[in-house]
Amino acid sequence: MNNVQVFDAGLKGRGLRTTKILQPGEVVFAEPSFAAVVFDRLSQQVCHNCFRRQVNLHRCAQCKFAHYCDRTCQTACWDEHKQECAAIRNIGKAPNENVRLVARVLWRVQKDTGIVSDSQLISVDLLKDHVADMPTDDLNELKSNMQKFLDYCPNTKHRTDYISHIFGMIDCNGFTLSDQRGLQAVGVALFPNLCLVNHDCWPNCTVILNHGNQSTLNSTFHSKKRIELRALGKIAENEELTVSYVDFLNVSGDRKLALKHQYHFDCTCKSCSEHSKDDLMMAAKETDGKKPSGELVKEVQMFSLECLAKIEAARTAGNFNEVVKLCQECLERQEPVLADTHLYQLRVLSVASEVLSYLRRFSEAAKYANRMVEGYAKLYHPNNAQLGMAIMRAGVTNWHAGLIETAHGLICKAYAILMVTHGATHPITRDLEAIRTQTEMELRMFKQNEDVYHSMREAALQTKPMGKMTEALRGEDNVKALTHKQ
Known part of the structure; x- marks a missing residue:
């Protein structure tokens, strides 16, 4: 933590600022989780130690709830899981993820106190909980979870007000964990130092999860999962560090x-x-210096909202052909009226490109994806992780569609962004580097002889479909970025 120091940020409370000049992509600090749990719905699909999605996970024979990659991961997690394991066996089932995370935090506090290392800048006791600010519905949920916790941990030595504080603290400080590819939210964790980094809608840092190295057979040599706070651009000495919570x-x-x-x-x-870029996000299309009437813009916006609700319902139901039909109908109404940066049009383009890719209609998907990233590039910070992921998906879509020139250009742009936001060793950056090398080779072949390139490509697809990075194109459970718990 030599790069940062705690300071009084005025109305924002505590904050972190730099102690030296930082360069784009530099890791400001890394921090292992104080406590972390897998989401309930993914408890059998994600390793409870390394938070990687895996097939054929090994189940804990005692509680039958926790799942692991193998015995090595199970051994590495036993110190965290043993009290949880006994508690689950005692009540016969696992409570929800909030209750499980609070229990893990309290067991850690009881064992190691609220500060577990010299690099931890603040005790969990001192993190804000905002319980007094909660609306009635949230307070009722907190009371319900409190009772579930007391059933789960009947012999707890902690006072109820302290337990309530931990629930509230996690509610506004819990951090979403992604899988190893950064594509799906799989759990939630507490990182005390990260909690000190205040919000800014146009931040100078981003947060990425590094799963660490779990490849060694001896769990003693595993490196822990941790978050990395990375600089998005050059940051001056004594400048406040910020991330975006939304x-x-x-x-x-x-x-x-x-x-x-x-x-x-x-x-x-x-x-x-x-109100930066609000005008672009809600802009009308200008043609030959003329814009449509305000009444027409309002009418198309209302139609778009109604259509987006229908699209989401059809996608949830798995009716993907209906999703495509609705998207196309909506875009026909939007295109003459809304600008290419209008939020409603970008949302439809995003869904259309994802679902068409899922249906393997890559040529159509590529057209929508390209339009989407053009709009994104006018709105997002140039080193925004969400922009990088969107460009990556567009590049892979074009690659699958056989549009090698466009594909390689987009993949290079995405790689440049993800090198800043994720770093060279992140799995998704490594995969993207492999794709960049492949598309570069294919592009050289294409420029030498287009006919030969397309013939070889078709032959290769018939024997072995292009499967690498297909996950990045799925229209299910994609996560735009790691954010604080929503």
Whole structure:
């Protein structure tokens, strides 16, 4: 933690600032989780130690709830799992993820106190809980979880007000964990140092999960999963470090409402105060210096919202052909009226490209994906992780469609962004580097002889479909970025 120091950030409370100049992509600090749990719905699909999605996981023979890659991962996790294992056996089932995470935090506090290492800047006792600010529904849920916790841990020595504090603290400080490819949210964890980093809608840092190295046969030599705070650009000495708690791709008013609801503060960042890019996000299309009437824009926006609700319902039901039909109908109404940066049009383009890719209609998907990333590039920070992931998906879609020139260009752009946001050793960056090498080779072949290239490509697809990075194109459970728990 030599790169940072705690300081008084005024109305924002505590904050972190730099102690030296930082360069783009530099790791400001890394931090292992204080406690972490897998989401309930994925408890049998994700290793409870390394949080990787795996097939044929090994189940804990005692509680029959926890699952692991192998005996090595199970041994590495036993110190965290043993009290949980006994508690699950005692009540006959595992409680929800919030209760399990609170229990793990309290067991860790009881064992190691609220500070577990010299590099931890703040005790979990001192993190804010905002229980007093919770609306009635959230308070009722907290009370229900409190009772579930007391059933789960009937012999706890902690006072009920302290347990309530931990529930509240996790509610506004819990951090979503992704799988090894960064594509699906699989769990939630507490990182005390990260909790000190304040929000800004246009931040100077991003957070990525590094799963560590679990390849050694001896669990003693495993490196722990940890978050890495990375600089998005050059950061001056003594400058405050910030991350975004919400996706920037919403107008400032909607972001402020989301932040107020989840984190109980009024955002006063420059982007919200100046309503930066709100005009682009809700812009009408200009043709030959003329724009459609305000009444027509409003009508198309209302139609878009209704259509997006139908699209989501059809996607949830798994009716993907209906999703495509609805997207195409919506885009026909939007294109003459809404600008290419309008949020509603970008949302439809995103769904259309993902679902068409899932249906393996790559040529159609590529057209929508390309339009989507053009709009994203005008709105997002140039080193935004979500932008990098979107460009990566567009590049892979074009690759599958056989559009090698466009594909290679997009993949190179995505690689440049992900080198900053994820680093060279992250699994998704390594996979992207392999694709970049492959598309570069194919592009040289294409430029030498287009006919030969397409013939070889078709022959290769018939014997072995292009499967690498197919996960990046799935329309299910994609996660745009690691964020605080929603």
